[in-house]
Amino acid sequence: MWGWQDLRVGALLTSTPTPIPSRPAPAAGDLAPLLPADPSAIAGYRLLGRLGAGGMGVVYLGRTDAGELAAVKVTLADRAERTDFRSRFRREVEAARRVVSPWAVPVLGADPDAPEPWLATAFVPGPSLGEAVVAHGPLPERGLRILGGAVARALAAVHAAGLVHRDVKPANVLLAVDGPRLIDFGIARAADPAGETALTGTDMVVGTPGFLAPEQAEARTEDVGPASDVFALGCLLAYAATGRPPFGTGAVDALMYRTVHDEPDLAGVPDGLLPLLRGCLAKDPAARPTAEQLAGRLAEDTPGAAADWLPAPVVRTIAERSARMLALPDIDPTSTPAAAPPAGPGRRRFLLLAGGAGLLAAGGGTWLALRDDGGNGGTEGKRPAPPPKARKWTIGVQADLSGPGKAVGQAQERGVRLAVEAFNSRADKPFTLDVKVSDDRGDQHRGAAAARVLTSDPDVLGIIGPSHDYTGYAALPAYDEARLPVLTVSAGYNLLTNPGLGQGLSVVRLCSRHNYAALYLAYHVLAKSPRPVTRPGLLQDRTDENYSWQYVVGASIGFKGSGVLPHPRVVPAGAKRLERVLGEMVDAGIDAYLHAGLAPSAVRAAKTLDALGFTGMRITGQHVYGDEFLRGAGAAAEGWVVGAPVVPPGIRKQAAAFVAAHRARFGTGPAPYAGEAYDAVTLLAGEVAKAFKGGRRPDRTTLPGLLRKATHKGIMGEYGFVEDGNLTGVGTFLYTVRNGRYEPMDWAPSAPPTPKGTPKPASAPQGT
Known part of the structure; x- marks a missing residue:
């Protein structure tokens, strides 16, 4: 049976769920x-x-x-x-x-x-539930009851037809003003699986991790039935109530494990819905209510013709999408000329009534005022419209500028501003650039709102950022919907680019993914350790579970692919029992140590290993790189190797003018990530200039494809990308701690060592 512990190497590197024959609407x-x-x-x-x-x-x-x-x-x-x-x-x-x-x-x-x-x-011209929650936040309790009651009735009809939907998730529920609609029966099957094994298979997990039942997670095909849909509906309602799935996010096997063994996180669910959701999320299918029973418990009212069950911003989204449909071409005329149609709403009325209710719903706080222009654009008897204002050519910046990661965000903003000033100072500039900044404060719950500040501005041609993994992930739906190019230089979360899940379609990543960065760190350990490494220790600190899990996965693949079996250990969030676990690892005979965690636990690890007299190579990654580790670990940090997607500008002769401009403008040398942000702007501006033809600004939705095919020589090195927008080559620069400072080394190797020695990186995206 395919279980949570049996993911293949390729799936681990991408954290893409098992292929599922369904797609978001x-x-x-x-x-x-x-x-x-x-x-x-x-x-x-x-x-x-x-x-x-x-x-x-x-x-x-x-x-x-x-x-x-x-x-x-x-x-x-x-x-x-x-x-x-x-x-x-x-x-x-x-x-x-x-x-x-x-x-x-x-x-x-x-x-x-x-x-x-x-x-x-x-x-249905409305957004999916997933889009709406990411863009506008959780639904109110009345909206949750109406949503749950309607989807439960739809599932009751599914089950009455002898079927199981098997993929109830936010992407498969569309929102209309008169209520939600359940879609996508691509993997539905008969409630009695007999006779269908040839089509479905008995050992395949079918569904979407995070929104499937324990029996689906464990591929217990004989137990998958209508109750599995009820469990998924419970997950969906918890998500709609809180903005997060009840079993968290992250690696697929971790999601599967938590679904089977952990209790759901229902913090933030309205008290009146808690007993109902707990019943839906029972581990035992027999303990869950039926969809029909659930509908009866939720059916306090129905949406009817009013849209007040939805938050006003969601209604506006539906209205805007319906309005865009009005611009579609008219029906081709028939061969027999017909008299001119009488004035009236025609297709416009149909579109506004799509879904069964008009968008003139006062309860939703939004209405569309439409008029018939008689085919002449409505200009007769009216004053001529004023000439349009000249549009700006704007570079957007989404970053943490005032939160816990403000040092990185502020460095990127400074790099962007210097690049824009350099571009505008050119005598041959084809246009003048402007900068618009949106501060997400490093709070993932603000990520979507920060993105909407930029996507709603038609003058913004592209985004530099986000600077943080999880604000970036929260912002993805807004950027994907706008098809606005997003160039990030510091967010290595693998799911920021994942076409298999239909997300990150516009992201261009100028840094390595976390799992690949860890892979290269493992290669460095094997290639550069003073003594042969046969038992490397690998510690996962779950304080930032997604980051640390990706590092564990990548490093494990690097070691095991070279025939070396690592000694892995895990400590819970907050690095409890860290010192005891490290002592056990040293006693077990580890001869190298890779830390998959954040700076606070790395400080404790450095001091503990130093006190234990451990002399093997010690190495860690991007989220430890910074002053906190140096200050906290002190002398115990000496000799540690740290990898990060940044190059010191001082070692790049191409960056000399940038360093001088930064000192003149801000009174100090550039901080990490400033130079990479500078390169991101010059890359974006260059592609915009190439697409600027005939005096017309390019359609910004065409830019992601152009950027992903581009190569760029920047002040920090060279960049190229694969089809999904990820960086080619390594993208991980190594430092060693010497005398309390990070001393630059070189790029991490892109392949494991061979008996003839360690090869140079096959295709480093940023050369020294």
Whole structure:
């Protein structure tokens, strides 16, 4: 049985869940133009644009002659040739058609037997629950009850049809003013699994980690049933109430383990909902209520035509997306000319009523005032509009400027401002740049709001930052929705770029991911230790669990891939029992030590190992690099090796002018990450200048693709990127502590040592 402890090496490096045959619903704001090879119509649906695309096919926005909008999923022909895939597609169509509920998106048409099978479902122009919570925060209690009651009714209909949805998650619940809609029956199956093992498999985890039941996490196929959907709904409601999943986030196997063994974190859930959610999240499926019982306990009221069950910002999002649909091309005229249509709302009225209720809902605090312009733009008898103001060309900065990580954030802001000043001083500049800053204070709960300050400004062409892993992750949905390029020089959290989860689509990372950085640190230990290393100690401090887990994973792969078995240990958050665990590791005979944790525990580790007389190599990573470790550890820090994605500007002759400008402007030399932020701006400005043609500013949504294909020689080195936006090469620079200071060494090796010696990095993105 595939379990939480059996993840493969590749999955560990990316922390991507086991492949799941489902996808988030495309958002209305994400419409892209049709490509030349796309059809213009499918089975009576005129195609207006692309809502999304992937390896399996394309989802289009389609419209009938009557003005009805639909999401039309079309499978690629090569996929359709596979009998098993066509069977799965047919099963999805049949499952969706069997579910009859006002709270499930209905099937409008389908043809599983077409050369390219297609499925059309009603189009909902609202955001997913996940988008809404990330962008605007948790729902109020009344909204939670209405959300839960509606989704529970949809699941009751699913279960009445003899099915199990198996993927109830925030991305699969769309929000309309008249209530939520459950979508995506791509992995639904019969409640009785007999006869379906050929399609589903008995040892495969199906669902989304963090929103699946213990029986799904342990791949106990025979136990997966309607109660599994109820558990997932409990997770979904906890997320909607608090803004976080009840079993946390992070590595997939850790999520699976917590789902099976830990109690859910329900802090912040309204008291009136706590007993209900605890019942949904019972480990024993038999102890959970049915979806029908749950609907009865939640059904205090229904949304009706008013939108007051949703926060006003969410209603505004629905309104804005519906308004964007008004700009879609009109229906092609028929061959027989018709008289001019009478004045009236027509398609506009249909769009505003999409989902079953008008957006003129006063309770939601938002309404759309639309008029018929009679085809002349509404200019007759009106004053001419004033000329538009010249648009700015703005670089956005999202960073921690006043919180615990302000040293890094402020350094990046200074680097950005110096790069903009240098660009504006050029005699040949094609345009003048401006800077707009959004301070997230290092608080992940402020990450999304800080991002919206920048995404809502049409003059912002790209973002430098975020400076922190988790504010960056919280900001991802806003940046993904806006398709605004995001260049980060310090956020190494692996899930910031993860197309497998449909996120980080616009991120360009100028630093190494944490798991790869740890991989290179392990290579350095093997290559440079004064004595052969056969039993390296590897300690994970769970104070920052995602960061430390990624370091453990990367280092383990580096050691094991070289035939060396590490000695791993874990200490809980706060590094309790750290000294005792380190003593046990030394007694076990470790001959090198890699610290996967933060500066406070690294200080304690340095002092403890020093007191124990440990003489092996000691090495750690990015979140220890800084003055806190030097000050706290004192003499015990001597000899430690620290890796971080920053190069000292003083050793780069290309950075001499930057160093001088920084001293003149700010009265001091540049701090770490200032030079890398400077390079990020010059990279972005260069690609914007290349795309600036015919006097027209480029569409900012085209810039992520251009940046990911770019190479750049900056003052701190050279940069190149792979298709998903991650840095090629190493990106981890090494320092050793000498006389209380970080002494620069070199780039970490990109491969393990060979008998002939340690090779040079194959492709370091930033050379010295």
